[in-house]
Amino acid sequence: MKDVQVKNNVKVRRIEIGSLTQGDLAKLVGVTRQTMNLIEAQKYNPTIKVCLLIAAALDTSIEKLFWMEEEV
Structure with missing residues (x-):
């Protein structure tokens, strides 16, 4: 299996919503x-549990926030 890296759109989605700071999202998810x-x-x-909590807090699916890319 090739090396893969997990990528995410968490910051983009959080900014799209416009009302959540990093601190606000962290509190909702239970991380710092x-x-x-x-x-x-x-x-x-993050763990799958944290990924799911982030997706729920940002009112989107986990698939829209996280994906894997092959490292070049």
Whole structure:
């Protein structure tokens, strides 16, 4: 299997909504603002549970927020 990287649109979706800060989203999900910052910066891959909680908080599907890309 080739190396893959998990990518996300969490920051884009959060900004689209317009009413949630990183801190607000972090509280809804049950993580720290620093963890949310790392997730949005593609530097931390959250657990599936956190991914599902983020999707619910952002009123979207997990498939629209997270995907895998092959590393080049």
